Amino acid sequence: xxxxxxxxxxxLVAEGAATLPEPFSRAxxxxxxxxxxxxxxxxxxxxxxxFATDNAGGHPSxxxxxxxxxxxxxxxxxxxxxxxxESPAVxxxxxRVLLIGSSGATSPVPVPVDELFRSVGFxxxxxxxxxxxxxxxxLSAKHGLLDPGDVVAPFDVELADRSSGYRTAWGEWVTAQxxxxxxxxxxxxxxxxxxxxAQPLRQPLARRGRRWSWRSPAxxxxxxxxxRCARRSGGSSDW
Numbered sequence: 001x002x003x004x005x006x007x008x009x010x011x012l013v014a015e016g017a018a019t020l021p022e023p024f025s026r027a028x029x030x031x032x033x034x035x036x037x038x039x040x041x042x043x044x045x046x047x048x049x050x051f052a053t054d055n056a057g058g059h060p061s062x063x064x065x066x067x068x069x070x071x072x073x074x075x076x077x078x079x080x081x082x083x084x085x086e087s088p089a090v091x092x093x094x095x096r097v098l099l100i101g102s103s104g105a106t107s108p109v110p111v112p113v114d115e116l117f118r119s120v121g122f123x124x125x126x127x128x129x130x131x132x133x134x135x136x137x138x139l140s141a142k143h144g145l146l147d148p149g150d151v152v153a154p155f156d157v158e159l160a161d162r163s164s165g166y167r168t169a170w171g172e173w174v175t176a177q178x179x180x181x182x183x184x185x186x187x188x189x190x191x192x193x194x195x196x197x198a199q200p201l202r203q204p205l206a207r208r209g210r211r212w213s214w215r216s217p218a219x220x221x222x223x224x225x226x227x228r229c230a231r232r233s234g235g236s237s238d239w
Contacts, residue, residue, distance in 0.1 A: 009048045012036055014067050017052075017078045021142060023169035026074045054079055075169040077176070097182060098136035099145075099174075099201075100125045101193020106154040113138045114148035125192045135182060139197050144170065145177035159196040171200030175208065188213060 007015070016032040017024070026049060033045050050056050053076070054066035066079040104119020114126055126148075129136035138146045142157040159167055178184065189205055190213045191198045 006037065009033060009037065009040055009045060010052070010064070010067075013045075013048050013052050017067050017076070022077050022144065023071055023075045023166065023173055026076065029076065052079075071169040071172045075165055077169075077173055080176070080180070095186060096132075096134050096188045096190060097178070097184075098125075098129045098132065098134055099139050099178075099189060099191045099193070099197075100129060100136060101139045101191070101197035102141070103193065108154060110151050110153040112149045113140070113146045113152045116152055116154070128192075137178070137181075139174065139191075139193060141170070141196075145174045145181075159200070167196075167200045171202075171204045174201060175204035179208075184208070 012033040013029065016029050020028055020032060026046075029049060030042055030045050033048075034040065034042065049068065052064075052067035053070050054068070055070055068076045069079050070076050100122065102113070102117050103122050104117045106116050106118065117123075136148065138148060138150075140146050140152070140155075140157075141159040141162065142155045143150075143152065146152065159170065162170070178189070189201070191201060
């Protein structure tokens with residue numbers, strides 16, 4: 001079979017990484033490439049993934065910019081540079097940022113994510129965030145960290161239904177996304193949502209020395225139930 005005119009495996013790995021929703025699995029990437037180049041064996045695709053991963057064990061010096069960053073066994077993000085925490089970011093006014101977990105029924109059509117969820121708890125958390133005049137984002141099991149104005153189609157992905165590996169990768173991914181947007185030194189990250197959102201973020205934030213707090217919505221959508229915080233130094237954990 002002639003391969004003239006066909007994309008290379010490296011090109012397909014790059015295209016697959018840009019197309020698949022993060023975090024994506026090694027198996028999903030292999031299947032994506034294999035569907036477009038069925039003439040190539042799985043072992044060859046796997047080797048290309050190894051070469052394309054910046055933090056893979058024994059990563060060879062190919063002279064090419066990496067395509068992937070591994071966040072857990074068999075789970076990857078797109079490569080964003082040698083230290084994504086040093087990406088341009090803005091200072092945080094008020095020393096606090098709010099993260100609201102997505103919850104409840106959704107709009108039937110694509111809308112800004114701050115209008116997508118219809119639960120009382122989400123609406124009250126959103127109102128609180130808007131009134132606080134602090135930077136805030138929406139947490140999505142599918143999309144990671146979203147700006148309130150990001151337009152998103154309805155989706156049905158729950159962190160509780162995902163593997164522990166996915167949840168671990170999701171927490172690392174969201175923490176990295178947050179670090180790309182904001183300068184987090186000395187900032188408290190306040191998470192409003194269920195334990196499924198809070199737990200994956202606890203270790204990535206604490207490992208980076210970030211203070212954080214968690215509020216779980218009570219029945220009726222109040223913001224008055226559980227609090228937890230992990231910090232390097234003292235300070236209030238309240239919203």
